[in-house]
Amino acid sequence: MKTSLCDILNIEYPIIAGGMVWCSGWELASAVSNEGGLGLIGAGSMSSAVLKEHIQKTKAATSRPFGVNLPLMSAEADNNIRIVMEESVPIVFTSAGNPSKYTKTLKEHGIKVVHVIANEKFALKAQDAGVDAVVAEGFEAGGHNGKEETTTLVLVKQIADKVSIPLIAAGGIASGEQIAAMFCLGAKGVQIGSLFAASNESSAHINFKNAVFAAMEGDTKLFFRKLSPTRLLKGDFFTKVEEAESRGASAEELLELIGIGRSRKGIFEGDLANGELEIGQAASLINKPLSVKEIFKNLLTEFDSAKKRLRYE
């Protein structure tokens, strides 16, 4: 499964665990890196002090490369950038913001930079900003999502031939067959979210994980197109949002409905009644609790069988 991305990031398998709010702490990040993938700490739900603690614990738990996902729009962005440099984090994934703002500084500190995009324009912009790779994240992805609603199958094909840096496919991927499919399109790696969000090592609450295992086709939907498109899992909050949008609720009304701290409530505290449950469409493919070790074993086996499928078709 080795690709050029492995050389750039110094990893064994080009499998990245997304840095997800309330899921991706030091336990998940270090477990993924220890299996030869790239574990990311999700700074989006962390204060700078908490982020620092998770970085130090990850370093203690793995000798392999790991990274931090930093949403650039966050109020803590400046502080968090300082911390990843102080702590010599080897790899930073930036998202939700302008990659030209921090890429040069991070690279001057010897940090590899990968930026997350959802369309061709921003892929080229990120490449121009000097990032080492881009993640193309499609409509299937959980949580915040691109405005174009381009699916991973179309997005990765659209961008793969246009950029010269390695492309990482994301959105809807929860199996080794899908990794092979992304390689066919020209991706050099994958970022997997939901599957790791529901893994044993994820910090998410067991209630949340059980809701993911129970999810069937059609049980996640994209909402908040008037604000920032977000994919949610079925539940009380989902129903409330669906009803509000169906009758044409305004952006202001939707903002009020979201309130504050809902994703923490849903994902971290397991309050399925009031929480916001962010998960990708691949939830319907995830049916039981698995350790990161088991997940890697499955992905590698499935990848090999997909390769054989293509060879003998």
Place this chain on the structure above:
Amino acid sequence: MKTSLCDILNIEYPIIAGGMVWCSGWELASAVSNEGGLGLIGAGSMSSAVLKEHIQKTKAATSRPFGVNLPLMSAEADNNIRIVMEESVPIVFTSAGNPSKYTKTLKEHGIKVVHVIANEKFALKAQDAGVDAVVAEGFEAGGHNGKEETTTLVLVKQIADKVSIPLIAAGGIASGEQIAAMFCLGAKGVQIGSLFAASNESSAHINFKNAVFAAMEGDTKLFFRKLSPTRLLKGDFFTKVEEAESRGASAEELLELIGIGRSRKGIFEGDLANGELEIGQAASLINKPLSVKEIFKNLLTEFDSAKKRLRYE
């Protein structure tokens, strides 16, 4: 590229051109079959008399297998079923309806039957009804679409291991790399819509084709979730529908807005101001007029390069 589907349908390549309203007449169907794929006549926009004429012209233009796509909810369904049997059409694709209603009768007349679905439940139901293969059509597809909004990448993976009959992937596919990707997931063939809708042999109006060539990422969207989800291309009608849905228009109001004959106006007559333009998300991948012959050449070359990519990763 040969798969078990080729043996069942007696075709050279497991590439099917979708039977699309106002696009898929005898010229497109016979051209695709002559290249070794499977051309389908789209009965959805035809009276029984017109369908009969197109079947006879297709027979005259190709000695290879071809098919007819029959939407089962159509008012003409009973008549059209009679005609395909009278005319000994070798293959019928049924969609939008219950596969158990006609499958047995068609098969007794020696006709191969393929049913189009958008979720696992209906895939299994179609298999139980005795169809020879199923098409799994994802969220990316143009025109009418599944309620679950499952993308092709997730849908094909979801269903491939659950059915024992061949699975045909559809939605968002407009390149050979994507065909290889679908094979990795377990598909035994692909149904391609938009790329053939914009081909030289399609009956669509040149204005419509030019609008497809000009389409960029984000230029198609899914509307009419309150009626029957439908993917449209940007234009005046798109803007009107978007505005109506944003303010919470009711199903009744939307029905009135659609009116009658809009897809004919948009696709066949090229009235971009008042017409309904149905096209898939893959429109952003299609940039210039191509003949069916050129399309097959490209698909086969791209498929081979994707296979190589996977082998050497």
